[in-house]
Amino acid sequence: MTTATRASQRMIIRDVRVFDGVNDRTQDNADVLIEGSHVIAVSTSPIAGDASDGVVEIAGKGRFLMPGLSDAHVHLMGNANSMLDFVQGPTGTLYGNTIAEAKRMLLRGFTTVRDMGGDTAPVKALIDRGTFEGPRIFPSQAMISQTSGHADFAFVYDIPEEFGGKPSRTEDIHFTRVADGVPRVLAAVREQLRMGATQIKLTLGGGAASMYDPLNTLQYTPDEIAAAVQAATDYGTYVATHVYTPAGIARALDAGVRSIEHGHLADEATVRRIADAQAWLSMQPFAEDDHHYPDPVRAGKNTEICRGTAQVYEWAKKYGVKTAWGTDLLLEPQSAPRQSAMAARLRDFYSNAEALRMLTSGNAELFEMAGERNSYRGGKLGVIAEGAWADMILVEGDPLTDLSLIGDPENAFKLIVKGGQVVKNTL
Structure with missing residues (x-):
């Protein structure tokens, strides 16, 4: 089932293994803070905020988070x-x-x-x-x-x-x-x-x-x-x-x-x-x-x-x-x-890590050759990092060990976020 929600002012995806689109290894037990359409922080320390502050919290439960x-x-x-x-x-x-x-x-x-x-x-x-x-x-x-x-x-x-x-x-x-x-x-x-x-x-x-x-x-x-x-x-x-x-x-x-x-x-x-x-x-x-x-x-x-x-x-x-x-x-x-x-x-x-980099930050480097014709210059594409566009996927399983997961998005992709907006959530 697919749901669409308006981009939240603040969203925290908690307890995830973050593949940032660049490094081969994940950052484990991390929280990712999104404000509006951008990533504000990626931290292995808990990020403050809950529903009483108007924050939307998503429990990652150790799942794999990667750039779109x-x-x-x-x-x-x-x-x-x-x-x-x-x-x-x-x-x-x-x-x-x-x-x-x-x-x-x-x-x-x-x-x-x-x-x-x-x-x-x-x-x-x-x-x-x-x-x-x-x-x-x-x-x-x-x-x-x-x-x-x-x-x-x-x-x-x-x-x-x-x-x-x-x-x-x-x-x-x-x-x-x-x-x-x-x-x-x-x-x-x-x-x-x-x-x-x-x-x-x-x-x-x-x-x-x-x-x-x-x-x-x-x-x-x-x-x-x-x-x-x-x-x-x-x-x-x-x-x-x-x-x-x-x-x-x-x-x-x-x-x-x-x-x-x-x-x-x-x-x-x-x-x-x-x-x-x-x-x-x-x-x-x-x-x-x-x-x-x-x-x-x-x-x-x-x-x-x-x-x-x-x-x-x-x-x-x-x-x-x-x-x-x-x-x-x-x-x-x-x-x-x-x-x-x-x-x-x-x-x-390619190795799974090389493939994932190509599918995320690698392609983004090519796209950015458009210079000022690129209307998305307000954030970094293809990465999960401070200041990047909040485009990401929460995966059931680990694509670094099993790349076939990205070939089955209907079942493997539990959460898809683009620009801070949840476009799919089957958690």
């Missing part, structure tokens, strides 16, 4: 709607489904997400205002693509805008933006920033979900990528790029891209170069059945991508690459709950 989870590569609108919804569904239904999925995502314990394609700035505003429940959102707005690129969702017979054609349906709803040539790329980047993007998403290579582009294609010229990077930098933020291959990653890094999304087909030299550039590798621990492609071409691309996962993770650890975690589930609403299982799957590649 984060996902560095979601498509909230894409998670919530199918391709048929995008092509034929009313626009209002698309947004309604997105808002409903945002709440489900929060109840899976994800208190912050970085959205990598979709018109989520309005949804973010409604959530931040308290109109609807959902995670904090770092929106990229529309994915920017060249004609025939990964985010070109036009039909094959549609005339490109460059030749007088009309924008595709996904452009009309700000899910994608096709832009060719430096002037149009600049305009596309600036359009997303005007609409509330906290970072920019470019597609620089082929993908499994797209119809026209083999994985080995190079998309956007160096000049076009550099123009996008300059426009984002001028706004105090950065560019993240969908790209899998060594050649595509090299072109991105040459242009100053700060976050490589995916990278599953990288070779060892390329992974080392990501480390040398101090760029981020935003990876997803894909399994073949995370996505379902009915045609053999896209299914084959999906298989090739998945085969590269384990090796790239190994090289990333070897060279100390700053690695974030995400899901990239898209256009299959029935698969959205896999988000939790994919988080738990990090145990196949």
